[in-house]
Amino acid sequence: MNYFNFIIRNWRFLVFGIVLNLFASAGQTYFISVFGGEFRREFSLSDGEFGFIYMVATVTSAASLIWLGRFIDRLDLRIYAALVCVGIVAAILFTSIIETAFMLGVAFYFLRLMGQGLMNHIAITSMGRYFTERRGTAISVISLGNTIGIAIYPVIGVVLIAWLGWSGSWALLGVVYAIILVPLVLWLLKGHKVRHENYLVKQHKESSKKGPSSGDYTVRSMVRELRFYLILPATLAPSFLLTGIIFHQVRIVEAKEWSMSIFASGFTGLAIATFLTSLALGPMVDKWRAINILPFILAPLAVALVVLNTFQAEIFSFVFLIFMGCSWGATFAVSGAIWPELYGTTHLGAIKSVAKSLNVFASALSPWVFGLLFDAQFGILEISYLSIGIIVMAGSLAKVSQYTHNR
Numbered sequence: 001m002n003y004f005n006f007i008i009r010n011w012r013f014l015v016f017g018i019v020l021n022l023f024a025s026a027g028q029t030y031f032i033s034v035f036g037g038e039f040r041r042e043f044s045l046s047d048g049e050f051g052f053i054y055m056v057a058t059v060t061s062a063a064s065l066i067w068l069g070r071f072i073d074r075l076d077l078r079i080y081a082a083l084v085c086v087g088i089v090a091a092i093l094f095t096s097i098i099e100t101a102f103m104l105g106v107a108f109y110f111l112r113l114m115g116q117g118l119m120n121h122i123a124i125t126s127m128g129r130y131f132t133e134r135r136g137t138a139i140s141v142i143s144l145g146n147t148i149g150i151a152i153y154p155v156i157g158v159v160l161i162a163w164l165g166w167s168g169s170w171a172l173l174g175v176v177y178a179i180i181l182v183p184l185v186l187w188l189l190k191g192h193k194v195r196h197e198n199y200l201v202k203q204h205k206e207s208s209k210k211g212p213s214s215g216d217y218t219v220r221s222m223v224r225e226l227r228f229y230l231i232l233p234a235t236l237a238p239s240f241l242l243t244g245i246i247f248h249q250v251r252i253v254e255a256k257e258w259s260m261s262i263f264a265s266g267f268t269g270l271a272i273a274t275f276l277t278s279l280a281l282g283p284m285v286d287k288w289r290a291i292n293i294l295p296f297i298l299a300p301l302a303v304a305l306v307v308l309n310t311f312q313a314e315i316f317s318f319v320f321l322i323f324m325g326c327s328w329g330a331t332f333a334v335s336g337a338i339w340p341e342l343y344g345t346t347h348l349g350a351i352k353s354v355a356k357s358l359n360v361f362a363s364a365l366s367p368w369v370f371g372l373l374f375d376a377q378f379g380i381l382e383i384s385y386l387s388i389g390i391i392v393m394a395g396s397l398a399k400v401s402q403y404t405h406n407r
Contacts (some may be wrong), residue, residue: 026114069353
């Protein structure tokens with residue numbers, strides 16, 4: 001089956017993944033941060049207080065994800081997806097009526113849990129479970145949702161704030177989500193029962209061939225294996241480094257004496273590079289396996305950091321963002337495929353919930369760590385060198401993991 005035939009044959013399920021990734025943007029940092037100034041003024045918060053509330057909410061949501069994410073292994077996908085979609089609608093509407101800083105923290109918790117956490121978790125886990133031969137391709141295709149979200153949601157946020165204020169913006173967004181999201185998701189999952197039955201039959205046949213002594217990993221058996229700890233830095237480093245850089249983009253722009261408006265316009269290039277890289281790497285993951293590509297997914301980010309510290313001209317801000325997008329796209333294509341590839345699909349929901357929660361934790365920690373480094377008078381050059389060191393270390397450990405298999 002060639003690339004386009006695969007998409008045409010499975011378009012409904014692929015669009016399901018795209019829709020979840022797109023609508024998850026309501027719980028992503030790139031959208032919520034647009035409202036940062038409004039929230040700080042409304043609740044009289046300092047930058048540090050606002051960042052602390054956001055970090056605590058994100059870390060708490062990551063802990064909850066470990067438990068809630070595994071239910072995708074036990075519940076019908078249609079029921080599970082519908083419940084999570086109702087959850088994001090409720091979280092958005094709740095955000096529109098908050099009156100205290102504590103309520104803001106609660107709103108952040110549910111936005112992060114439902115959006116960045118469970119909706120992305122459902123999309124990637126579903127592609128990993130129901131596609132085997134074209135798993136990398138499927139995951140790369142649904143990254144279109146992330147790409148569109150990165151490109152349009154910050155703009156939507158700015159327009160809504162100017163039109164309706166922060167409270168009205170979240171109220172309107174909640175109404176739109178309520179009208180569109182749940183019916184659309186259920187329609188896209190029409191016929192899923194047959195897909196799941198076929199998956200169970202195929203899984204039973206594969207288990208019979210392997211014999212009773214083999215089988216897919218559980219979370220417990222995964223964390224007992226050395227290979228898990230060798231690949232972990234390479235799967236967490238993208239969330240840590242890319243989130244830290246995006247969160248502190250204003251500081252970077254000021255240090256380089258670039259225009260913020262010109263820099264922001266470069267995010268279109270970042271989004272395009274993200275999607276094209278993911279699209280290109282998907283078939284490569286299918287052919288060469290995700291574990292063989294994992295050590296190199298942050299190489300473009302290393303190039304971006306070299307560009308950032310070598311060139312001063314404003315045009316290079318676009319080059320910097322494009323190379324960042326390449327790493328982001330590579331991460332989408334590889335990180336979603338690595339877990340089912342190495343540990344099977346029987347307990348994929350539980351395994352992916354652990355992986356996703358660790359990524360959410362890394363994304364929560366990095367803005368604080370980068371902020372501490374900036375407060376300690378570390379410059380962009382020093383932080384870039386530290387980041388490149390993390391990239392080299394993570395890639396090296398991932399490479400070593402290819403020769404380590406305890407099972």
